[in-house]
Amino acid sequence: MALAGKVALVTGGAQGIGRAVAGALLQNAAKVSLVDFNQEAGEQCITCFNQEFGSDNSLFIQCDVTDREKLQDAFKRTVEHFGKLDIVINNAGINNENNWVKTIEVNLTSVVKGTYLGLEHMSKEHGKQGGVIINVSSMAAFLHSPHQPVYTATKYGVVGFTRAIAEASEIENYGVRINVLCPAFVDTPLLQSIDQEEKMGKFYKHKDEIKHRMSIYGVLKPSLIAEGMLKIINDNSLNGAVMKITTSKGIHFQSYEPMSA
Numbered sequence: 001m002a003l004a005g006k007v008a009l010v011t012g013g014a015q016g017i018g019r020a021v022a023g024a025l026l027q028n029a030a031k032v033s034l035v036d037f038n039q040e041a042g043e044q045c046i047t048c049f050n051q052e053f054g055s056d057n058s059l060f061i062q063c064d065v066t067d068r069e070k071l072q073d074a075f076k077r078t079v080e081h082f083g084k085l086d087i088v089i090n091n092a093g094i095n096n097e098n099n100w101v102k103t104i105e106v107n108l109t110s111v112v113k114g115t116y117l118g119l120e121h122m123s124k125e126h127g128k129q130g131g132v133i134i135n136v137s138s139m140a141a142f143l144h145s146p147h148q149p150v151y152t153a154t155k156y157g158v159v160g161f162t163r164a165i166a167e168a169s170e171i172e173n174y175g176v177r178i179n180v181l182c183p184a185f186v187d188t189p190l191l192q193s194i195d196q197e198e199k200m201g202k203f204y205k206h207k208d209e210i211k212h213r214m215s216i217y218g219v220l221k222p223s224l225i226a227e228g229m230l231k232i233i234n235d236n237s238l239n240g241a242v243m244k245i246t247t248s249k250g251i252h253f254q255s256y257e258p259m260s261a
C-alpha cells in the first residue's frame, strides 16, 4: 500500500510507539488520527505534528478506547474529517497487574473492538475499499513474564485473535489485511510502570527481575517499531503475519507449522 494520501487511525497515538508510527506515517505523506485518552499528551503531540507536517494532516481525538461508544465515535469522526480510512493501528496498551480487569479491557477487548470497527469502515463486506489493520502484542506472547501474568495473557490473546480474524478476512474476501506486531522492550513511558507499585501490585517486589531481563534483552527504540509497522503496511503480501522485533534478531517473523487434523 503506497502511503501518500492514506488515512490512518492510531490508538494510543499521543506518545511512545503510537506517536513514533504516527510521525513515520506523516513523513510518508499519510494523514493520521490520534486516538488517546491523554488530553495533554495528545494536544502536545498534535501541536508538534502540525508544525512539522502542516495542520491539515493530523487530528487528535480524546477517547478512552475501553468506552465502546466513544471508540466507535472516534472512528466515525476520523472518516468524517478525512473522508475515508485505510489503516488502523490498535496500539493502546497498559501494564497494570493491580487492575487486571482494566488491563484486559485495554490490551485485548479494545483491540478486538478496534479491529471490528476497522472492518466496518474498510471491509468490502461493507462496500468499502479495503485496508490494513495492525494489532500490537508483545514478545511477552513468546517469552511470558511471570511477574506480568495478565499482561502476558492479553498479548497472547492479541496474537491468537489477529491470526484467526486475518484468516476470516481472507476466507470472506474482506479486502483487509490484518497483522500483529510483537516488540520486545521499547524505550517508552510504559516502562515506568515497572517501578510503580500501584501498577505492579503484588508483583512489585520482582521489579528488579524485570529490569534484569531488560538488561539481557536490551531496549529498542520506538522508531524501529515504527519501521516494522511501515513494512507491514507497505507489503501487500502480509496477512495473518506475526512480526517480532528484538535486539537479537531485529525485525523478523514467527513461523508456524501448517494446521493439520
Ligand SMILES: NC(=O)C1=CN([C@@H]2O[C@H](COP(=O)(O)OP(=O)(O)OC[C@H]3O[C@@H](n4cnc5c(N)ncnc54)[C@H](O)[C@@H]3O)[C@@H](O)[C@H]2O)C=CC1
Residues within 6 Å of the ligand: 011, 012, 013, 014, 015, 016, 017, 018, 035, 036, 037, 038, 041, 063, 064, 065, 066, 091, 092, 093, 094, 106, 136, 137, 138, 139, 182, 183, 184, 185, 186, 187, 188, 189, 190, 191
Ligand atoms: N514499551 C514496551 O516495552 C512495549 C510495549 N508494547 C506495547 O506497545 C503498545 C504501546 O505501548 P507504549 O508506546 O510502550 O506505551 P506508552 O504508555 O508510552 O503509550 C501508550 C499510549 O496509549 C494511551 N492509552 C493507554 N490506555 C488508553 C486507553 N484506555 N484509551 C486510550 N488511550 C490509552 C496512553 O495515553 C499512551 O499515550 C502497548 O500495547 C504495549 O503493550 C509491546 C512490547 C513492548
Ligand SMILES: CC/C=C\C[C@H](O)/C=C/C=C\C=C\C=C\C(=O)[C@@H](O)C/C=C\CCC(=O)O
Residues within 6 Å of the ligand: 095, 137, 138, 139, 140, 142, 143, 145, 183, 184, 185, 186, 190, 191, 192, 193, 194, 217, 218, 244, 246, 247, 248, 249
Ligand atoms: C512495562 C513493560 C512491560 C512489558 C514490555 C513488553 O511488552 C514485554 C516484553 C517481554 C519479553 C521480552 C522478551 C524479549 C526477547 C528478546 O529480545 C529476544 O532476543 C530473546 C531471544 C529469543 C526469543 C525467542 C523468540 O524469538 O521467540
